[in-house]
Amino acid sequence: MTTNRPLDALDQAKGKRIIIRLKNGDQIAGVLKAFDLHINVWLEDAEQINSEKKIKLGTVIVRGDNILFASPE
Amino acid sequence: MTTNRPLDALDQAKGKRIIIRLKNGDQIAGVLKAFDLHINVWLEDAEQINSEKKIKLGTVIVRGDNILFASPE
């Protein structure tokens, strides 16, 4: 078993599209530009997706403590 | 009595399927790839299970502060 760390999965997703599920139930999708140990996340070409609609956000920095999980598309 | 630590139980579950119970009541099941001291968890072949349905998630990084408990299947 190699000594992977969970944030290695995010590292592999840099430059690719990921989906962020927020604690409030909404989702934000975008191209992962950068992240840090708090799971603060910088997305480009981002859009917010809730149960009713999609909203274009462009560049967005999501504060990590709002995140439930992140998943590469 | 040996000096086990609670995260040793997760270490033994690496490469196996575990169930994550979230504070919001949902569950996420998947193969445990990696975790850290915050109990941030990297799962492969994950799916989210709530009271109504299962949703395929694939690769997912769950932020540890959302977790109620983790249990090997």
Add this chain to the structure above:
Amino acid sequence: MTTNRPLDALDQAKGKRIIIRLKNGDQIAGVLKAFDLHINVWLEDAEQINSEKKIKLGTVIVRGDNILFASPE
């Protein structure tokens, strides 16, 4: 007065059955295998007890920040 620390009470309960009361009102009972300073807890032969039913959990790692109190049976 000896210089006891509160987690000494958990240390004495290692290998014995304890009950964990969660902040959400549920309880988890099981044999205490290990714990740490965050009160992350590893239980064996665990079962979750809420107002309506008991659910077998087997091995479980409870994240400490969900815990209201722990009590040896």
Add this chain to the structure above:
Amino acid sequence: MTTNRPLDALDQAKGKRIIIRLKNGDQIAGVLKAFDLHINVWLEDAEQINSEKKIKLGTVIVRGDNILFASPE
């Protein structure tokens, strides 16, 4: 004015009965055996008191972040 610290009041209460008021409105009373800087508290002969009833708990370790206040009887 002496340089008292607030936890000195708990130190004076060791071996005596105290009441813990929880953030959720319940109370736990018991003999204070030990506490730490997080105000994690070890009580003996404890009982939980809510608006409707008293429940015998025996030995209990209350995680400090649930506590509103503590008061010697």
Add this chain to the structure above:
Amino acid sequence: MTTNRPLDALDQAKGKRIIIRLKNGDQIAGVLKAFDLHINVWLEDAEQINSEKKIKLGTVIVRGDNILFASPE
């Protein structure tokens, strides 16, 4: 402008009566005996005041994270 720190205001209130407003809307009044950097507070001759009644508490240690603000009478 002198280099005051906000807790200096509490230091000046030692031995005097202060009112603690809690996040849950209740108030606790008492004579300030000691406090620390977390704003854990030790009060003597304390009483809890909510919208309906006053309750005598005597000696009380309020965990700082419950406090909205403190105010000397």
Add this chain to the structure above:
Amino acid sequence: MTTNRPLDALDQAKGKRIIIRLKNGDQIAGVLKAFDLHINVWLEDAEQINSEKKIKLGTVIVRGDNILFASPE
């Protein structure tokens, strides 16, 4: 671009009247006497303003974790 820090804005407001918006929706206005890195704030001649009324508070120390934002008048 100079290397300003966000709390420099509070430093410039010392001795002047500021408005504190709380997470619970209320506001507290007063003369800023001191603050620290947690944004604990010491106000003089303070008053609490909610949707229904103003309440004189005099000297008040607001615990920083209750604050949504601060704004010089």
Add this chain to the structure above:
Amino acid sequence: MTTNRPLDALDQAKGKRIIIRLKNGDQIAGVLKAFDLHINVWLEDAEQINSEKKIKLGTVIVRGDNILFASPE
């Protein structure tokens, strides 16, 4: 892949107008003057935007733990 950090996106937005989405659903827009590692943010010419109205705030320091995400306009 360069070693960007998520707060670099905020650094590039200094002196420009950004939108802060708060956890409570409101938004605050303004010219970004400064920020720190907690994502405490200093805005000039700020206004608060909720579902019903816009409110002029002028200079404002938003405590970082209220922020859901930040986005350059």
